[in-house]
Amino acid sequence: MDLKGVLEILELLAPLSLAESWDNVGLLVEPSKSGPIKTILLTNDLTPAVMDEAEVIKCDLIISYHPPLFRPFKRLVQKDWKQQLAVRAVEGGIAVFSPHTSWDSVRGGLNDWLVGGVGSGQVLVLSQALSSAPQRHRLDFTAKNQDELNNILMLLRETENSETFQYSILRNEEGGQRVILTCPSSALTPVVQTVLGNATASQSLSITQVQQPPLLGCGQGRHSVLHEPVSLAMAVQRMKMHLGLRHLRLALGDQKTLDSVVKSVAVCAGSGASVLQGVNADLYITGEMSHHEVLDAVARGTSVILCDHSNSERGFLTVFKERLAAHLPDSVTIAISKRDRDPLEVV
Structure with a gap:
């Protein structure tokens, strides 16, 4: 399958029009020679270690959840590590694509996967996406x-x-x-x-x-009223299993304990404070929030789980691999990076 065909499938699975206006999504590096796509590497972040891995497996396309090229470059030199990656991709004939907030927003996407880690529930979008049709x-x-x-x-x-x-x-x-x-x-x-x-x-x-019509089920963040409420301790254990982590950071809401009942959960992958701000829920789950944002939530009686930025996102790569594979011929190999990891760890 050629690159154009893969891009059409990626658009079908998560339209780029769902991405936030500030984001830099889509095809970021396009090789001059349009060869067939035989090997695709999925990663949360494109780092030098992941690029080494891509070169070893002779990758044709890297799908990096976070856009490795975000701010404009005025030159391509070897002094900056992101510019080095861009040069290596061009020289190696490797295409680079980033979906970022389009994966967050799409119905059944990353945020739906994240909130499902606590349990099933009645899920609503926190920041509703609107139609991208001409105004x-x-x-x-x-x-x-x-x-x-x-x-x-x-x-x-x-x-x-x-x-x-x-x-x-x-x-x-x-x-x-x-x-x-x-x-x-x-x-x-x-x-x-x-x-x-x-x-x-x-x-x-x-x-x-004229107000643009809403796209049902699409948008940033999710709020779930659980079908079966759980204790806060159980919610923590479920999220550890869901994210594949041994440790999470937990801030107990005012007057709350590990035995407190969690009936509602609000989530936002990555850095979710702006989306979660003021949302009424027993528990917030996101990658990172500032110290004062956590204090504000705790004062309202909301407990907070922080798992570090990319740890709230990386597990969705496995889900997306299955969805992408269902639309690609058997001749295309999809691999999930083994060298992609959150830069922070508990020591």
């Missing part, structure tokens, strides 16, 4: 009679993208014609200019931005 505006104006309305509509049909306009017409008691029209934001200026060219319509014109 639209609604214009509401009135024409004094049918002839005036026909003239306005004729001029509107002459504007660019007029085939994408949608409108309805309501007649008022005085015989005037009220028009409710929606158009793409890209066409807003010529449409407004056309309406303003009519004295009656210009006096009644109002413009509002």
Whole structure:
């Protein structure tokens, strides 16, 4: 299978449009020679050790959850380790792809996997993702009679993208014609200019931005009301097993103990404080939060589990490997990096 075909499958599994606006997702390194993709390496972070591994197994594509190229480069030199990785990928003919927050957001993705570690429950998205369809505006104006309305509509049909306009017409008691029209934001200026060219319509014109529809089940963070509440001690043990960790950091909520009952859980992979802030739950689970953010949660009676940033994410690679393999021919080998690990460990 060629690179284009693999990218189409990756888009199907987690559309890049779901990624946060600040993120740098997608194909980050594209080889000049478009050979077949025979070996794919999955990793949470692309480090020099992981690149060594990719070269040994003659990898054609690295899927790195975190984007190894994030901030713009003005040059490619050997002084910076990330620039070194980019050069090695180019020289080795290895493509590099990063999904990052698109995996977090997609329904059934990383955050759904993370919250499922405590147990099954009724799950809701904390920060709802909206449709990435082109933004639209609604214009509401009135024409004094049918002839005036026909003239306005004729001029509107002459504007660019007029085939994408949608409108309805309501007649008022005085015989005037009220028009409710929606158009793409890209066409807003010529449409407004056309309406303003009519004295009656210009006096009644109002413009509002149309809210994008939500993408159900997609977005950042998850909140789960557990079907079967558990003790805090049990929640900790389940997360250790789910993440494959011997140790977690735990902050007990005010007046809480290990025997306290956990009925609701809020999670956000990685650094989740901004998503979890103010969420009402018995337990927060994320990779990292600042000292003061933990104190704020504890003061509200919410216990906090921290597992370090990439430890909250890495286990999802196994899940994604199975999903990706189901869409690829047997000729493509998918490996999970053995040298990828969180840079922090308990000693």
